[in-house]
Amino acid sequence: MKFLISNDDGIHAPGLQALYQALCVVGEVIxxxxxxxxxxxxxxxxxxxxxxxxxxxxxxxxVNGSPADCVYLALHQLYSDINFDCVITGINSGANLGQDVLFSGTFGAALTAQLFGIPAIATSLVGGAIRGDGQDNTSQYQMAAEEIVKLLTETPLLEEMRRLPYHVLNVNIPEVHSAKDIKGRKITCLSHSLLAKPVHHVVDPRGRDAYWLSLRKGVSSSLLNKGLVLDNALNNEMLDKETETATGQPVKPADNNEPLSYVTDEEAVAAGYISLSPVRLHHTPASTLDQLSALAL
Structure with missing residues (x-):
């Protein structure tokens, strides 16, 4: 297998190093x-x-640019002669849960790859930031990288991602001491949490107003999470039609009698599970199209 990897923490980040070393065991890595x-x-x-x-x-x-720049440049110039089996980004230092994917460079780089039809996986380690002693816990990144390799080699996940156009798989590895502490894997939907304090206002030493933007979470909004599940249900029919058109493969209709029950990515990692969230691009809800089309515009 041939992999292209990138990240948003920079070329010297321990998560990138760990991912590279683990993937080299199973394929060619750039x-x-x-x-x-x-x-x-x-x-x-x-x-x-x-x-x-x-x-x-x-x-x-x-590259002196963004993660998306790196993937874009690699695919269209630096390694345009290589047919990559997958683009994997990360391993991000810290979680990318819920609405954070909208801002994440890790996710943005994976999204760029999927726009050009290449299976893409964005990976993050929950709690993977610099420790209090100033040193990264490299063993945790190694553990996370090995779990990502297991996903690729021990499950049909990669083959299935090839059948899902315009999807990025957002993976979060829980903060655990070792792989034996991971309880398993969960297919999850994105959570939605209220921000504790979106903007921090400070005054700098010269008396100027300055602002720090923050994505630090407050309390999860269960109402919004339920709305995400409902929205997903309303759009299943449209998604099935898009997938069938793109792949030529018929999609088995969902069992309408089966109750909707999705665990969120935040809930999964908090319980010690690896969270696997398929995120679809070009998301135009069918119900919203119908609702707005009925307006006299």
């Missing part, structure tokens, strides 16, 4: 990543300035 941290840049592309590349001592290609 790394194209930002030369510095690019967290929170989503799928931004640099279209008003040139991009430059350099090869690091490890052989990784560093």
């Amino acid at each position: 790394v194209v990543a930002p030369d510095s941290e690019q967290s929170g840049c989503a799928s931004a592309l640099s279209i008003s300035q040139p991009l430059y590349t350099r090869k690091s001592e490890s052989g990784f290609i560093a």
Whole structure:
């Protein structure tokens, strides 16, 4: 198998190193990543300035741009002659749960790959940030990387992702001490949590107002999560039609008598499970189209 990997924590991040080492055991791996941290840049592309590349001592290609820039450049110029089996981004230092995927550079890079028809997986380690002693817990990243390899080699997940156009799989590894503490895997929907304090206002030493934007979560909104499940149900028919058109494979209708019950990504990792959230792009809800079409516009 041939893999392209990138991240938003920068080319020297321990999560990227761990992912590279683990994937090298099962396939050919090429790394194209930002030369510095690019967290929170989503799928931004640099279209008003040139991009430059350099090869690091490890052989990784560093780019002076966003994670999406890295994937875009790799697919269309640097390695345009390679047919990658999968683009994997991460392993992100910290969770990417719920609405965070809208801002995540890790997710944005994976999204860029899927726009061009390549199976894409965004990976994150919950609680993977720098520890209090100033050192990264590299063993946890290694454990997370090994779990990602298991997903690719011990399950039919990658083959199934090839049949799902315009989907990105968002994977979160729970914060546990070792792999034996992981309780299993859960297919999840994205959660939605209220932000504790979206903006922090401070005054700098020169007396100027300054603002720190924050995605730190407050209490999860169960009402919004239920709304996500309902929205998913309303759009199943439209999704099935899109998938059948893109793949040529008929989709078995869902059992309407089966109760809807989806665990959220936040709930899954909190309980010690690996969260696997399929996120669909080009999401135009059929019910919303019907509702707005009925208006006299």
